[in-house]
Amino acid sequence: MALTFPRLNPIVFKEENILYTEKYNTPFIQKWDKGDYIVFQAHYGGSIARGEVEASIVDDNLNVVLQFDSTIININNWYRVIFRGSCNLPDGIYRVKLYSTAGKFTFYSNCIQIGTFPESLLLTYTCKTNKFDCIFRDSEYAYFFVLRVDGGVKSSDISYNSDDVIYTSQDRVVYLLDSIPYTVRKYTFGNSYGLPSWLADKINRLLSCDSILINGVKVVKNDGAKLEVIGSDAYPYVGLNIELLRQEEGYSEGLYFDEEEMMQGGMTVEMVDSTPSYSISAPRTGRIHIETFENTFN
Structure with missing residues (x-):
């Protein structure tokens, strides 16, 4: 047995x-x-x-x-x-x-x-293949886990960056050949009480999944980012910090969306940090049809 x-x-x-x-x-x-x-x-x-x-x-x-x-x-x-x-x-x-x-x-x-x-974070996580001793797909459905935890992003924990390609001529004239701006957000998991070790371990593990949403926004770890533990020897709970990137930041702000058309495609739109966030409505229930998963997550 x-x-x-x-x-x-x-x-x-x-x-x-x-x-x-x-x-x-x-x-x-x-x-x-x-x-x-x-x-x-x-x-x-x-x-x-x-x-x-x-x-x-x-x-x-x-x-x-x-x-x-x-x-x-x-x-x-x-x-x-x-x-x-x-x-x-x-x-x-x-x-x-x-x-x-x-x-x-x-x-x-x-x-x-x-x-x-309403102030908590909803983490939705899955993988495109079966791994970590979990079933994420069968012939009909893709399966998700959901986890709710206190936390958020402080305004002081947002950094504004860019990947620049600079050319300097022999005469020391400097040219900007290309530049891609992006924003790094350091998420904090846990409130003033903190998190028990078993939940901190789960957050660390779920961040290794290849499809992660936080409040409907697809995120990935910043290159080289690791969970930072905030705690003390005299207290049993900890807080966690990690730098995350939105998978697609976008260059435009949406002003109008036809919600009926979005819902027919299995999508919803909500405002996150004053920015429209496209999210999949089904994962909160734990599963979604494979076809919808392919059309919206890939």
């Missing part, structure tokens, strides 16, 4: 029920907006039968408030299951329960708070 849990999943599981301890003795509780979907994967085989592993969201009293949908993919009798559940629930503290219907095991996730968090 074997049950494994990819580290790219946005939540963690613990065998014992520590809901009370986490809720009242630990400052950190993971935030999820009511419009989000919790998407995670698990792998199992051996004596664990197909469909035996299920997941649900439970409340303070461990009452089931939502049962996860699941997609099971069989690879050489090793089952890869993708769980998807909507956070459209009353505001409150919840946990995810992962269990065997045959009673072999039960795991509870970290505490999650469902509400409305």
Whole structure:
């Protein structure tokens, strides 16, 4: 019997029920907006039968408030299951329960708070191929993870740069042959409480995915950028900084968009830092048709 849990999943599981301890003795509780979907994967085989592993969201009293949908993919009798559940629930503290219907095991996730968090960052991440022990594609769908975390970009953490090609003649006359401007934004992940080590590890791992969106904007790491850890030995939580680039900054500002036409193409438009951001509407639900993925992400 074997049950494994990819580290790219946005939540963690613990065998014992520590809901009370986490809720009242630990400052950190993971935030999820009511419009989000919790998407995670698990792998199992051996004596664990197909469909035996299920997941649900439970409340303070461990009452089931939502049962996860699941997609099971069989690879050489090793089952890869993708769980998807909507956070459209009353505001409150919840946990995810992962269990065997045959009673072999039960795991509870970290505490999650469902509400409305407009100032937080929504990280959507996937890969174009199956890697990191995760299923990102099957014959019909591309699959995404989503993770919400406090953070943002300070005005003092924005730098304005350009790649210049300069020619200097023998007479020391200087010419600008070409110049491409770009903006580097240093993102901060975590609020004044900071992040636990398990969540910092997940953010580091997701930044290795080849398709990352933050609040609907496609971003990539700046060349050579690494996560910077902000913390102290006397405090268990940390903050994170990293320099990111928008994949396409653009040279024009949009003034008008036909939202109906955009939505028909699987796209939405929202203002991010006073700039129109094109985003895919489907990833928040955890999956998108391959054809739409190819047309919008590539």
